[in-house]
Amino acid sequence: MLVNATKMLKDALKGHYAVPQININNLEWTKAALLTAEEEKSPIILGVSEGAGKYMGGFKTVREMVFSLDESLNIKVPVALHLDHGTFEGCKKCVEVGFTSIMYDGSHSDITENIENTKLLTELAHSKNMSIEAEVGAIGGEEDGVIGKGECADPNECKMIADLGIDFLAAGIGNIHGVYPPNWQGLSFDTLEEIKNKVGDMPLVLHGGTGISKDMIKKAIDLGVAKINVNTECQIAFAKATRKYIEDKKDLEGKGFDPRKLLLPGFEAIKSTVKEKMELFGSNGKA
Numbered sequence: 001m002l003v004n005a006t007k008m009l010k011d012a013l014k015g016h017y018a019v020p021q022i023n024i025n026n027l028e029w030t031k032a033a034l035l036t037a038e039e040e041k042s043p044i045i046l047g048v049s050e051g052a053g054k055y056m057g058g059f060k061t062v063r064e065m066v067f068s069l070d071e072s073l074n075i076k077v078p079v080a081l082h083l084d085h086g087t088f089e090g091c092k093k094c095v096e097v098g099f100t101s102i103m104y105d106g107s108h109s110d111i112t113e114n115i116e117n118t119k120l121l122t123e124l125a126h127s128k129n130m131s132i133e134a135e136v137g138a139i140g141g142e143e144d145g146v147i148g149k150g151e152c153a154d155p156n157e158c159k160m161i162a163d164l165g166i167d168f169l170a171a172g173i174g175n176i177h178g179v180y181p182p183n184w185q186g187l188s189f190d191t192l193e194e195i196k197n198k199v200g201d202m203p204l205v206l207h208g209g210t211g212i213s214k215d216m217i218k219k220a221i222d223l224g225v226a227k228i229n230v231n232t233e234c235q236i237a238f239a240k241a242t243r244k245y246i247e248d249k250k251d252l253e254g255k256g257f258d259p260r261k262l263l264l265p266g267f268e269a270i271k272s273t274v275k276e277k278m279e280l281f282g283s284n285g286k287a
């Protein structure tokens with residue numbers, strides 16, 4: 001069932017667990033994420049970056065695919081279709097085509113512009129019953145092809161953005177997208193605590209969920225993180241399973257070249273990764 005993400009994240013914060021945002025890249029990804037959520041009785045947020053949206057044929061195509069699959073697979077758990085790291089224009093487009101949630105990433109602009117745009121988009125999203133996430137403190141790693149190092153958000157700026165009426169806040173706490181380098185310093189829990197003290201009961205979002213240790217995930221949830229984004233880990237699991245299929249020459253046996261067979265191990269690998277995350281984040285059994 002497609003819904004906005006407001007209630008699921010309020011419930012997660014209250015219940016001390018986190019809802020996974022699983023980024024989708026194609027139809028197999030979407031089916032894997034939806035079916036696992038249903039099996040695990042977990043709420044789920046399907047994240048779509050602007051690049052992935054373009055790859056799948058545009059936001060309208062994505063919206064139709066997700067809503068149709070949700071219906072035909074008879075998914076009963078709450079599902080949010082969420083734009084990940086949207087530009088101002090991208091957010092407007094997703095509001096127009098009927099996503100249920102957007103993220104405006106104004107973290108690359110100065111705080112005044114970030115506030116201005118977040119405020120406008122919050123009004124727009126809420127007028128359509130959609131939820132909105134905003135970002136303070138750029139999250140490093142590979143974001144839009146730029147590799148950066150994990151930045152820590154300014155807690156006062158977090159408070160200014162939270163006060164605009166957004167529904168959940170992404171704040172940099174040393175996290176980065178993609179695989180963490182061996183010399184990564186880990187999450188800054190002092191920053192997370194300071195932010196939490198300023199923003200009160202605003203659900204916080206942890207980006208760059210791939211490769212963060214179980215202990216750090218648990219501690220982040222204890223300190224107010226209610227949504228954790230995972231993308232790279234599913235991509236790696238998919239690639240690894242597909243590589244094995246090809247290396248085992250399964251595509252050369254009978255009709256092993258049929259995409260329904262060729263993509264099956266990767267599909268199953270995404271499902272196991274999503275299930276693992278639901279168990280770790282504690283969202284299983286919560287829908």
Ligand code: 13P
Pocket residue numbers: 023047084085176177178179206207208209210229230231232233
């Ligand atoms: P990873 O690719 O590191 O899992 O991060 C995903 C993410 O934060 C999407 O916004």
